[in-house]
Amino acid sequence: MSDKNTTSILDILTKVNDNTWEVPGNYKPGMNVPGRIFVSKPLLEILEPETIDQVANVASLPGIQKYSMAMPDAHLGYGFSIGGVAAFDKDEGVISPGGVGFDINCGVRLIRSNLMEDDVRPRLAELLDSLFEAIPSGVGSKSRMRLTDEELDDVFIHGVNWAVKNGYGMKGDLSHCESNGMMPGADPSKVSIKARKRGRPQIGTLGSGNHFLEVQYVDKVYDEEAAKAFGLKEGQITFMIHCGSRGAGHQICTDHLQKLTQASKKYKIPLPDKQLACAPASSEEAQDYFKAMICAANYAWVNRQMIMHWAREVFDEFFKAQHGDLGLDLVYDVAHNVAKLEKHMIDGEEKEVYVHRKGATRAFPAGHPEIPEDYKDIGQPVIIPGSMGTASYVLKGCPAAMELTFGSACHGAGRVMSRSSAKKELRGEEIQNELKSQGIIVRATQPSLIAEEAPEVYKSSSDVVDVVHNLGIATKVARVLPMGVVKG
DNA sequence: ATGTCC
Numbered sequence: 001m002s003d004k005n006t007t008s009i010l011d012i013l014t015k016v017n018d019n020t021w022e023v024p025g026n027y028k029p030g031m032n033v034p035g036r037i038f039v040s041k042p043l044l045e046i047l048e049p050e051t052i053d054q055v056a057n058v059a060s061l062p063g064i065q066k067y068s069m070a071m072p073d074a075h076l077g078y079g080f081s082i083g084g085v086a087a088f089d090k091d092e093g094v095i096s097p098g099g100v101g102f103d104i105n106c107g108v109r110l111i112r113s114n115l116m117e118d119d120v121r122p123r124l125a126e127l128l129d130s131l132f133e134a135i136p137s138g139v140g141s142k143s144r145m146r147l148t149d150e151e152l153d154d155v156f157i158h159g160v161n162w163a164v165k166n167g168y169g170m171k172g173d174l175s176h177c178e179s180n181g182m183m184p185g186a187d188p189s190k191v192s193i194k195a196r197k198r199g200r201p202q203i204g205t206l207g208s209g210n211h212f213l214e215v216q217y218v219d220k221v222y223d224e225e226a227a228k229a230f231g232l233k234e235g236q237i238t239f240m241i242h243c244g245s246r247g248a249g250h251q252i253c254t255d256h257l258q259k260l261t262q263a264s265k266k267y268k269i270p271l272p273d274k275q276l277a278c279a280p281a282s283s284e285e286a287q288d289y290f291k292a293m294i295c296a297a298n299y300a301w302v303n304r305q306m307i308m309h310w311a312r313e314v315f316d317e318f319f320k321a322q323h324g325d326l327g328l329d330l331v332y333d334v335a336h337n338v339a340k341l342e343k344h345m346i347d348g349e350e351k352e353v354y355v356h357r358k359g360a361t362r363a364f365p366a367g368h369p370e371i372p373e374d375y376k377d378i379g380q381p382v383i384i385p386g387s388m389g390t391a392s393y394v395l396k397g398c399p400a401a402m403e404l405t406f407g408s409a410c411h412g413a414g415r416v417m418s419r420s421s422a423k424k425e426l427r428g429e430e431i432q433n434e435l436k437s438q439g440i441i442v443r444a445t446q447p448s449l450i451a452e453e454a455p456e457v458y459k460s461s462s463d464v465v466d467v468v469h470n471l472g473i474a475t476k477v478a479r480v481l482p483m484g485v486v487k488g
Numbered sequence: 489a490t491g492t493c494c
């Protein structure tokens with residue numbers, strides 16, 4: 001069966017190099033540009049043909065620049081594939097919620113420490129219990145804090161600035177977030193009452209699915225200079241937070257999808273797939289979505305900030321008396337699901353484009369003005385979480401990203417088995433015990449969730465990372481291994 | 489991903 005799959009995919013795609021395959025511009029009628037899928041041969045063999053169709057569909061949207069792209073972790077998504085990257089001209093192009101996804105600014109942050117593996121291992125189980133208690137998780141989980149309506153507006157507009165101003169973090173946290181944890185241009189009046197109602201009680205909650213808080217140790221350093229700049233060394237304890245904008249972002253996406261479905265008809269945009277609903281970038285409908293999307297993006301950064309704040313408190317409670325200042329600095333926070341107006345060189349000219357990254361990470365190289373001062377000679381940290389129980393990677397953005405992918409890299413391992421089949425075929429308790437035998441502790445609200453997120457339902461994060469590393473889009477800095485995971 | 493169907 002896999003032979004047949006490979007044969008049919010190879011009939012469609014043209015090899016550009018070992019890690020780049022092209023979807024010809026005549027593969028489907030209406031394509032404005034060809035597609036580019038960045039995969040190695042082993043990843044190509046497990047690529048779904050439907051993902052290629054999605055790349056081709058996106059190529060037919062107005063004003064798309066250069067290529068409709070898919071990262072090595074690409075798989076089927078709503079309209080656009082997960083792992084999709086597409087840039088649309090600011091004036092001639094479109095904005096599409098499908099190119100961002102339902103979990104607006106789902107993303108990941110990495111926190112370093114002065115602790116070493118041996119300091120934490122003896123108290124790991126207790127530590128995880130405390131983290132599980134301190135950070136609300138699971139579907140519909142409610143926060144430890146209640147935002148007023150005014151505070152919710154502040155979160156939407158000011159992002160992490162709101163959190164730091166109110167004592168939930170340190171000033172240095174700001175510059176170590178993509179966009180300083182605050183995209184400008186938010187307009188809370190474009191967010192429905194329903195989305196506000198869902199968002200108010202959920203700030204600082206982990207959610208469910210593949211979202212997690214993980215205690216890790218640095219197992220390998222590939223790039224000494226970059227690791228030093230990021231404050232990382234072998235044997236050191238780190239922790240990672242992966243979550244998004246919860247019910248608020250989901251509702252904002254749902255609300256505006258409905259409006260943009262109407263707008264697609266109004267502006268007579270031919271859609272090969274209804275899920276690609278969009279509107280001309282400069283139209284009121286597209287801009288309303290964009291202003292609401294920014295509210296959700298800023299909300300997601302605050303969500304991760306609150307979780308980090310409470311996790312820092314737990315670490316301090318456990319280790320400060322013995323170890324003093326734990327140096328729990330934010331290494332960086334990246335968005336995986338967002339659209340941004342950026343300047344890129346296209347055919348020798350600088351152009352403003354709306355870059356849609358859906359399950360893709362920004363990966364700007366050294367010297368880019370959006371990189372914090374202390375990383376400016378290194379490049380932007382690119383944080384790639386592995387699946388539960390497997391390695392995560394820290395990379396640095398490199399110049400090839402600007403040439404090849406509008407400054408983008410992959411975002412994670414990428415699913416190979418659906419949630420429903422995982423639940424049918426695997427048992428959560430068994431996975432939990434298997435991980436325990438490897439020294440990895442898992443705390444989750446439900447065993448079925450552990451089955452849905454089992455290591456074997458994901459591609460290998462190292463295969464995926466090797467593609468962007470070998471292309472020179474983002475190169476490996478360090479690998480971290482899990483010790484304990486808190487899940488929804 | 490998601491008050492996993494208002």
